Amino acid sequence: xxxxxxxxxxxxxxxxxxxxxxxxxxxxxxxxxxxxxxxxxxxxxxxxxxxxxxxxxxxxxxxxxxxxxxxxxxxxxxxxxxxxxxxxxxxxxxxxxxxxxxxxxxxxxxxxxxxxxxxxxxxxxxxxxxxxxxxxxxxxxxxxxxxxxxxxxxxxxxxxxxxxxxxxxxxxxxxxxxxxxxxxxxxxxxxxxxxxxxxxxxxxxxxxxxxxxxxxxxxxxxxxxxxxxxxxxxxxxxxxxxxxxxxxxxxxxxxxxxxxxxxxxxxxxxxxxxxxxxxxxxxxxxxxxxxxxxxxxxxxxxxxxxxxxxxxxxxxxxxxxxxxxxxxxxxxxxxxxxxxxxxxxxxxxxxxxxxxxxxxxxxxxxxxxxxxxxxxxxxxxxxxxxxxx
Numbered sequence: 154x155x156x157x158x159x160x161x162x163x164x165x166x167x168x169x170x171x172x173x174x175x176x177x178x179x180x181x182x183x184x185x186x187x188x189x190x191x192x193x194x195x196x197x198x199x200x201x202x203x204x205x206x207x208x209x210x211x212x213x214x215x216x217x218x219x220x221x222x223x224x225x226x227x228x229x230x231x232x233x234x235x236x237x238x239x240x241x242x243x244x245x246x247x248x249x250x251x252x253x254x255x256x257x258x259x260x261x262x263x264x265x266x267x268x269x270x271x272x273x274x275x276x277x278x279x280x281x282x283x284x285x286x287x288x289x290x291x292x293x294x295x296x297x298x299x300x301x302x303x304x305x306x307x308x309x310x311x312x313x314x315x316x317x318x319x320x321x322x323x324x325x326x327x328x329x330x331x332x333x334x335x336x337x338x339x340x341x342x343x344x345x346x347x348x349x350x351x352x353x354x355x356x357x358x359x360x361x362x363x364x365x366x367x368x369x370x371x372x373x374x375x376x377x378x379x380x381x382x383x384x385x386x387x388x389x390x391x392x393x394x395x396x397x398x399x400x401x402x403x404x405x406x407x408x409x410x411x412x413x414x415x416x417x418x419x420x421x422x423x424x425x426x427x428x429x430x431x432x433x434x435x436x437x438x439x440x441x442x443x444x445x446x447x448x449x450x451x452x453x454x455x456x457x458x459x460x461x462x463x464x465x466x467x468x469x470x471x472x473x474x475x476x477x478x479x480x481x482x483x484x485x486x487x488x489x490x491x492x493x494x495x496x497x498x499x500x501x502x503x504x505x506x507x508x509x510x511x512x513x514x515x516x517x518x519x520x521x522x523x524x525x526x527x528x529x530x531x532x533x534x535x536x537x538x539x540x541x542x
Contacts, residue, residue: 183285183409183446184432190447192254193217193246194404196456200248201255205366205380210244210257214453219243219431224414227435228428238263239416239427247449252399254281254410258379260337264426266417267340268371274336275417278438282330282409283385283400287442290330291348323391327351330409330441331389337377338365344381350391360384360394371420404451409444411437452484461485463523463533475511475541481521483531489523497539514542 193213195201201209221234221241234240239262246255258277267274280290312321327349333356334346344363345356355361363381385408390396400408411432418426430437437443464482483489494502496509497517511517516537524530 183287184411184434184437184443185445188445189407190219190245190410190445191217191450192408192447193244194450194452194456195246195248195255196452197248197250199456200251201246201257201380201382203362203364203380203382205364205378207257207259207378207380210246212453212456213244213246213257217244219245221429224429224431225433226427227430227433228425231427231429234429236261239414239429241414241429243412245410245447247402249402249404252402253382253384254402255382256380258335258337258381259376260379260414261374261376262416263374264372264418265338265369265375265377266371266420267336267338267369268420270342272334272346273417273420273423274339274342276413276415277335277337277379278413278415279333279335279383280330280409280411280438280441280444281333281383281385282441282444283402284329284387285407285409285441285444285446286329286387287409287440287444288329289325289440290327290332291439323350327355328389329387330444331355331383331386332438333383335363335379335381337379338367338369340371349389351386351389351397353391354393355384355386355389402449404449406449407446408449409441410447411444413438454486458485461487461489461523461525461529461531463489463521463531465519465521465533465535467519467535467539469541470508472542475514476508477511477539477541478508479506479519479521481505481523483521483523483533485525485529485531487525487527487529490526491524493522493524495520511541516540 199212221236221239224234241260244257262275265275327347332348336342336344347356361383363379366378367375369375369377385400386397387400388398414429415425416427428435432443432445434443462484465479466482467477467479470476470478479494481492492503492505494507497519498511500509517539518534518536519539520532520534522530522532
């Protein structure tokens with residue numbers, strides 16, 4: 154038997170659902186929901202060297218390559234990609250424990266345009282939103298063409314009139330998501346132009362680094378290789394890294410990421426020959442909600458240890474109570490099914506991720522022994538890393 158809700162209750166529910174509609178997952182989702190692009194995890198002993206040599210990337214499977222076929226020219230000058238005139242291959246990587254995104258960009262072009270000292274330059278425009286929070290990352294003065302109600306929402310079209318335009322720019326542009334105009338190649342100029350006041354530091358070593366390999370001449374065809382890394386920031390402060398918050402990268406995390414290939418084919422023309430967008434939305438360069446979803450992948454089977462390798466980390470939950478949380482990070486071809494922890498004070502645990510409260514201050518040697526179902530064992534200790542007062 155179906156129970157009919159009173160009219161008043163139905164009206165209240167309708168109003169609540171209407172109010173929540175702007176905050177529904179569909180309203181906050183990234184572009185191209187049918188695809189999640191993978192980011193390859195490099196082992197810590199195989200971090201790519203930024204030298205333009207692609208051999209470090211030989212371990213990255215072909216399934217990680219994002220090619221020209223994934224791009225759409227939003228100028229509509231080119232109905233479909235033509236590898237004979239422009240062909241690109243991009244691979245993205247990360248290393249567990251480092252908040253860096255590594256890129257290998259390989260491109261062949263029938264006309265390389267890079268003679269101008271300004272923005273008229275073949276460009277790999279990269280936008281990253283490390284916490285996938287979405288929203289505008291540019292300001293009206295710099296991007297009036299995309300700062301429209303359709304692109305960023307009616308209430309976000311203009312800053313509060315009481316806030317000076319220069320203050321609004323200084324406090325918001327590129328703060329929660331970053332836009333890199335990476336010149337391909339950069340001849341007689343810095344390797345990238347970054348939108349926003351954080352440009353003064355965010356593209357400098359050690360927060361970023363880049364290396365090219367090519368023998369291109371302006372106006373001629375050829376192939377370019379660009380290898381670089383950047384550090385994504387949840388908040389990139391104009392004053393520098395001390396006030397900023399790096400994006401913490403971890404396995405299976407989704408980040409917002411996308412790129413645009415700006416292809417110029419004539420140094421004498423102001424317009425480009427193509428504006429090739431990964432997210433298929435031109436406005437992605439100024440609105441992080443228009444980026445694609447990328448997943449920080451676990452290690453590929455070929456990059457996992459050949460034998461069981463015990464590893465663990467810890468964090469002090471409460472120094473006053475001397476409460477410590479331990480996390481098993483053992484890796485190998487087969488997962489462990491048994492764990493034996495020796496906390497260094499006479500106490501032990503068989504849990505995978507235990508917590509332990511120490512009675513006395515001191516420096517402790519903690520040991521983990523892990524074992525697989527087949528009986529393979531491995532142990533790992535940290536000597537005096539756990540220090541409590």
